[in-house]
Amino acid sequence: MEKNELRNPAVSSSLEEMKLGVWRVLVEREIRTSLGFEMHWKKITAMLPTIQKFVTDVYMIGPGLLTLIILSKLWSGIEDVLVLHLANQVLSIIEVGLKEGKPDTAAILNAVVARFLVVAISAAVQWWRERATPIMENRCTHHYEDFLFSTNLRTDLPTVHDNNADNSLTARAVWDNFTALLDVAETAIQTVGLMAYILQLAISSRHGPVFVLLCIGKPLLRVIFRRSLWERAHIVEAADPNYLRLRALKELEDNKYRQDIISGNISDYILTEYDRAREELGDTDISYPAQLYDIKRSLNLTVIMEIAGDLTMLYYAGNAVFNPTKFTLTSIAMLQHSESILRRTFYGGVKKIGELRQGMIFMKRIYGVADITNVVKDGTLEYPGTQQSEMDGMSIDLRDVSFSYPGSKSNVKALDDVSFSIKSGQLVVLVGANGSGKSTLVKLLARLYDVTSGQVLVNGQDIRAYKIEDLRAATASLTQDHKLYPLSLSENIGLGHPKQFSDENIILDAAQKGGANGFVSKLKQGFSTVLDPKTDQWSMHVETTGKTPLAKEAQKLKGIVDISGGERQRVVASRTFMRFKSGTVKLVIADEGSSALDPEGEWELFKNLREERQGKTMVFVTHRFGHLTKYADLILCMKDGRLVESGSHEELMKIPDGEYLKLYDMQAKAFSENAA
Numbered sequence: 001m002e003k004n005e006l007r008n009p010a011v012s013s014s015l016e017e018m019k020l021g022v023w024r025v026l027v028e029r030e031i032r033t034s035l036g037f038e039m040h041w042k043k044i045t046a047m048l049p050t051i052q053k054f055v056t057d058v059y060m061i062g063p064g065l066l067t068l069i070i071l072s073k074l075w076s077g078i079e080d081v082l083v084l085h086l087a088n089q090v091l092s093i094i095e096v097g098l099k100e101g102k103p104d105t106a107a108i109l110n111a112v113v114a115r116f117l118v119v120a121i122s123a124a125v126q127w128w129r130e131r132a133t134p135i136m137e138n139r140c141t142h143h144y145e146d147f148l149f150s151t152n153l154r155t156d157l158p159t160v161h162d163n164n165a166d167n168s169l170t171a172r173a174v175w176d177n178f179t180a181l182l183d184v185a186e187t188a189i190q191t192v193g194l195m196a197y198i199l200q201l202a203i204s205s206r207h208g209p210v211f212v213l214l215c216i217g218k219p220l221l222r223v224i225f226r227r228s229l230w231e232r233a234h235i236v237e238a239a240d241p242n243y244l245r246l247r248a249l250k251e252l253e254d255n256k257y258r259q260d261i262i263s264g265n266i267s268d269y270i271l272t273e274y275d276r277a278r279e280e281l282g283d284t285d286i287s288y289p290a291q292l293y294d295i296k297r298s299l300n301l302t303v304i305m306e307i308a309g310d311l312t313m314l315y316y317a318g319n320a321v322f323n324p325t326k327f328t329l330t331s332i333a334m335l336q337h338s339e340s341i342l343r344r345t346f347y348g349g350v351k352k353i354g355e356l357r358q359g360m361i362f363m364k365r366i367y368g369v370a371d372i373t374n375v376v377k378d379g380t381l382e383y384p385g386t387q388q389s390e391m392d393g394m395s396i397d398l399r400d401v402s403f404s405y406p407g408s409k410s411n412v413k414a415l416d417d418v419s420f421s422i423k424s425g426q427l428v429v430l431v432g433a434n435g436s437g438k439s440t441l442v443k444l445l446a447r448l449y450d451v452t453s454g455q456v457l458v459n460g461q462d463i464r465a466y467k468i469e470d471l472r473a474a475t476a477s478l479t480q481d482h483k484l485y486p487l488s489l490s491e492n493i494g495l496g497h498p499k500q501f502s503d504e505n506i507i508l509d510a511a512q513k514g515g516a517n518g519f520v521s522k523l524k525q526g527f528s529t530v531l532d533p534k535t536d537q538w539s540m541h542v543e544t545t546g547k548t549p550l551a552k553e554a555q556k557l558k559g560i561v562d563i564s565g566g567e568r569q570r571v572v573a574s575r576t577f578m579r580f581k582s583g584t585v586k587l588v589i590a591d592e593g594s595s596a597l598d599p600e601g602e603w604e605l606f607k608n609l610r611e612e613r614q615g616k617t618m619v620f621v622t623h624r625f626g627h628l629t630k631y632a633d634l635i636l637c638m639k640d641g642r643l644v645e646s647g648s649h650e651e652l653m654k655i656p657d658g659e660y661l662k663l664y665d666m667q668a669k670a671f672s673e674n675a676a
């Protein structure tokens, strides 16, 4: 055991820290009162409300079917005892028959038939359950999938950043947890039944309850002294640097890095580094921490537990020497058989209780998802409201705005004390070096985040006062962060304004303005093309030569459609033009939405956007100001999260050693040097 090897003074004394193989494990120390039973009891009772809610919810999904599944589990719980009892009967009758030389054929026949009947019923129950369970599992998964899907889709960005949102949950695991619950109930019935049966057997064969205690001695010791990691509150992290390095290098095997690795000619470097990390990792164990935790128990405890497991054998041997007439062969056989079944069931039960605790923590997380409230709170004021609806654009004022991303580890603010005013209908260009805060600023304008301090005013009112839905409807944004959905291209465009999604001409017009029409019409399936379709396909034992009919079919399935980065951006731009069709847009935000476009495409895009302007306020973020600054009513120049200059192009060009002048000169110089 390498306990406390990584002892870190910062870790609280209520925690136990250990290094298990490549893992660092932190376990909550347990206060062992009354041999730990009190703790166990508290934990079990703490689970009850979650169990009750969970069972009620799953029951409501399929009451009839679930009742039958539970009954079948009950049957499985008593089946072992029934089979044991009948086996005991058969053996006892046979033994008496053998002793007396006159077998009771009718009694033997009855007992055998009864046993076969129980076995046949069990097989039928099992057969039915194997068919019914997947139906219930599917219903349960769909129910919780819908629940998680709708909550995840509504979670806003700051909540995701805050790690409040838990989207690692999968509905598939819900049924497994419910099964764990049923299994624990089944095992409890089995264990109680078996113990009662053994007790009765032991008493009737004059062994008494001491024998039962001997049977469960080993499992009891195990529960008290050797808890598995799953049963304790713990955190695990991979801490071995060589293991982490190996994983990072192994990741480079992924196809997405292939082009870089081939063109960069770095495969030798990767292999050498991989070998080095592998060598330095040596024999450090990478098995699951729970497994390593189990192995680390001391030699003394192992020996004591194994001896405890053999106490019944000692009991038989002692009785055979000192009290040889006490046993019949049948009673020995039956006691041994029941004892081994009891132990197996007991061990299984303890493991299942551990799984159940894990499962209930999981279910608490699932139900907790419903309690998560978005960080960005909704307002009550309508936008634009009756008084403001005459204005075609949005007027915006920033007053002393500072902002840090939630959970950011940086010491500097992304925006620091920024103030400016944009009048309705102005075309504003935001410029500045990388990381100067331009994208952050437009995210605040779109109310994807709220300011840390200061105020954003929209038409004179705090942006937080408005209904978020109204603000979203009034904003069209085109950024390089926007992604294509794994849906058809027409859907990708139409979702800019879903209400007119079915109107093909409107989608065509948006595609024309966004510059997507040209390349989409050349695709085999045109606007119906789905990029990155979510499909499951695989093949097995198919000839790689591609000559057989099946191989030809496999080849057809492999065909993929992909488009260039600029073409993807054109589809996203078309989605923005589709958004204009709603007629509610008053603010257009374009954050480097043209970065992948060719010069002609970029020129066309800006021209089309300006044509859509019709009084709307427009905010463009760009590193290539050439196309835009001459139309700009206002240029805002950012540096290190601060607004350093603002004004028209002419005004900013006049500021000696100004940031805008510097950035502009650099671009102009590149052209003049190229020309020279």
Ligand SMILES: Nc1ncnc2c1ncn2[C@@H]1O[C@H](COP(=O)(O)OP(=O)(O)OP(=O)(O)O)[C@@H](O)[C@H]1O
Binding pocket: 405, 408, 413, 414, 432, 433, 434, 435, 436, 437, 438, 439, 440, 441
């Ligand atoms: N999601 C985020 N979490 C934490 N910090 C962030 C996040 N996004 C940006 N930042 C930080 O905020 C600061 C401003 O970033 P921002 O993206 O606004 O700059 P930018 O001017 O748009 O840069 P670029 O020209 O490279 O797009 C930077 O220091 C950046 O590292």
